[in-house]
Every structure is written in structure tokens, then in C-alpha cells.
Amino acid sequence: MLSKEMIAMSYRSLLVALDATPANPVRVSIAIALAREFEAHLIGLAPSATVELQALQAAAAMDDYVSGACATLLAQARALAQNFHQRCGAAELPSFEALADQTPAAQSLARHAQCADLLIMSQPDPSLPDHRQHAATLEQVLLRCVRPVLLIPYTHREPLRTRRVLLAWDGSRESVRAMTDALPLLRRADNVWLMHWRRDAEGEAPAERLACQRQWLALQGVDAIVREEVTALPIGDALLNAASDTGADLIVMGAYGHARWAERLFGGVSRKLLESMTVPVLMSH
Template sequence: MGFKTVVVHVNSSAETERRVRLAAQIVRMSKGRLVGAAMSGISRLLYADHATTMGVSMAAQCIDEARENARANLRRFETQCQMLDLPSFESRLLDDQAADGLVLQSRYGDLVVLGQVNPDGPVSPLEEETPEYVAMNSARPVLVVPYAGHYEAPFQRVLVAWDGSMEATRAVTAAIPLMEHAARVTLAVFNAGREPDRHGSEPGADMALYLARHGIKVEVSSQVTSIDVGSALLSFAADTDADLLVMGCYGHSRFREIMLGGTSRTVLQSMTLPVLMAH
């Protein structure tokens, strides 16, 4: 079991190189293939709108420039993969906005690696991946990498946010190939007494047993907090020196607007470690 195809978002941000390096390390663990996905940022619908308002020739020039920018990003990706001596990789260029392109590519991979939005970054809005949109609509789990910090795989100290939900179950199952390499896995259950029907008499015990059958040793930690769970989760991650957080992504979408749950929103905004999410 492993991630045989990992899709990584490639754009012009300064964080792309670190994101690609981490994705390459994950691919090497499972002897898989790394796919660098770069989007021009201009969808067919947007192109048609530009052609109407700007004129066909000017619109064609804009999309040619956007495509060349994406190609340049992919050339840097390929150079980095060669420098990393990665045996299997490929580039894909799509005429689409970043979020939609990544959602599409998620269907053909096992994991999507993308970056947390840097509010001070110079990247064009059309190049931004919008992690919450991708996490909510992706066919596969997503690994969101913070825009600050340095991270390495295999991850050694994994923190799992367990609340008995379908989303958390999917995230835990997706993270098994990463947890198999970890030296320590902690299953954190917050305020289990508030939802006894979901957790049972021994919160976390059933999931710990499930993971044990995969050869993963798990410590269950029951936590009680009066602050929001997202903040408590990030604080606990810092206290335990975790280098990967695994959690479900909660919310719903209405057209293009994403209404995230409070925990998911807090983590995506304030994350201090890579987060593997599934919806």
C-alpha cells in the first residue's frame, strides 16, 4: 500500500520548491511517480469572456503569456526532479484555474500536495490553489504544506485528530502509508464526553485497534478543552512536537463558496505543520 501517483501543484510561488521536495520524498517512499501540475490560470470560460471584452487578439496574447508562465514553472519542476535524482516524474499543463485543475487531476492520483495560501505572497489569484476548495472537492486526500517552515518525509511523529466521523475515517485510512513509517502516532480525541454515541465507552480504542492491525502502534490521548478545537489541536501538535497532522475536512460548498467548519478553517489559516485532509 502506498502513494503510487502523487500530484503536486507547481506555480511561481517561492514555496513551490519546498513543496516539490516533500512530495518527491513521499513518492520515493512508495517507489511511485510524481506528477507536477501547472495551470495557466485561465479557464476556457474566462478566455471566452476576455475575448468578448478585450478583443480576440489581445485575449490570445494573454493566454499565450499565461501558458508560457506555466511552462516555465514546469521547467523548473523538471530541473528540480532531476537534481533530486527522482526516477519517475512527469509534467502536466492545464488551461484552467489552479483549484479546478487540481480537483480534476486528483482523480488520477493517490494524493494531492499543495500549499497553504500565503497572504503576503506575490502569486496571482488565478495561480492560487485555494486549499479549502481542493480539500472539499478532491477525489483524493490532500496534503497541505505551510508556506513557512521546512518539512521532511518520512514523518516521524504523526498526530491524528479523531472524532469518529466519516471525514476523519477517510483521512486516517488515507494516511496509513505515511503512518507506517512513523516512530510515533498519537490519536487525539477532544471532548469525547459530549458525543458518547460516536465514541463509545473507550474513545479512540476501536480506531487504535484498526490501525494496530496495519502494524501501526498508536497512543490514544483523550483531551478536554474549552477553547475551539482547531486552536487546541494546533497547540497539542506543538506540545507533542508532531510533524504531520491528519484530520477530516468539514464543511460544504455552495457554488464556488466554501463554508468550512470552524476546526478546518482554523487549521488551514494557522497551521504550523503539514496537514493531511480528506472530506
């Protein structure tokens, strides 16, 4: 049983997205492992509705088709929820629930995430025929979600490791929010890098702000190594290179965007990471 002090530093409720993609079993395994590690309640959510089907419902001539498609998707969602329930039971988790929801995926995930500390999803797989729909759903979830989102690369097949964490920092509200949201994982890490990139070697480095941020992390029980680099690379590439150089297991960063991903950080680093992530990424908007 966790002490009151440990509970205050922990994730107490986790939400994992359920779908029929090949990445689903690994994502569920990671969610179960995290729930066990944090002694957290685990919710599995399988949304069944899509934006496309909602639009089709406006066409009376398509009523029969839409009704049949909705019934099929709902049956699939219920099967996913049942499988999740069985896996949690087999893992002997003490607290879990499985939900099948007819609300559109992005809306459903963002709404249910309000009652969780962390949402777990997967990077869209570009080889799948409905890749664009998955990407659009993820985009909308990141923009709507009030909780951090842990993204697992679609190629990831191993247990989640969070012993070496790379924090991407630019002093913005989003990056600070991500850092705060990641604290339960950061406190368990062996190595944490707080990194900032800039373009001009002659420009003023934000040394004072970085030192202040490092001090704040130390007060939270996180000993971070500060690294400030000058680079001519796109920042997304520099970030991925740094993850490789440090052997990071996890990247923590802000998610930037507005209604149509009008990104303003690093010329599109959020999109670069969504498309090219090599390790799990925790994002907060």
C-alpha cells in the same frame, strides 16, 4: 524494489501542484523526497487558467487582453513544468512527468488527482497579492478532490518529517477517511497520537469507539496512543496546542465543508488549520 506487500501499503503515484510562489521550490523538494521514499511515480502539474480569466472571456471587448494574459500564464506554466522536469531528472527519479494545463487550477488539480494517491499543495501565503485567489483554489480543491491533500505551511523550509503524527478524530466519515488515507505515512511513524476533544467533563466519553479505532489502526500496523481531552478552547486552537505539546511533525484530519465552507466540525477547525497551521497537514474530504 518494493515487495507486493509493501506496494499495497504505499503511495504509488503522487501529484504536486506547481506555481510561481516562493513556496514552490520547497514543495517540489518534499514531493521528490516522498516519491523516492515510496518509489512512486511523480506528476508535476502547472495549471495556467484562472476563474477570473474565464469570466473575462465572455466580454468581447477584452478578447485581446484575455488572449495575451492566457498566453503569458501558459508560458509561465510551461516554464514551471520544465523546471520541475529538470529537478526530477537531477534527482534521478525513475518515474516522473511534468504537465502544463490550461484548465482552471482547482478543476485541473482535482481532475488529475484522480490518477494519484496523494496531492501535495501549500498553504496560501497571506502576504502575496493573489492570496485570495490561492485560498479560493485550495478551498475548491479540498471540496472536489477524491484524494487526500498534503498541505505544506508557506513558512516551511525543511524536509518533510512524519515520525510523530497527530490524528484528529471525531468519529465522522471525514476523519476516518483521513486516517485511512494517511496509512502509508502512519506505518512509517515512530509515534502516533489518536486524539479526541470534547466540551463537557461530565459528558460521556467515546471510549469504546476510540478503543475500536485504536484496534483498527493496530491491525493496519500502526500503534497509536489514545488521548481524550476536555477543553474550553476552540478546537482548532486545542489541536494546534496538542501538535506543539506532542512535537508532532504532521497533523491528519478531515476537511469539512460544502459549497461555501459551511463547516460543521468544531466550529471551523478546518479553516483554523488552513489559516494557522504550524506543521504540514494531511486533509481528506
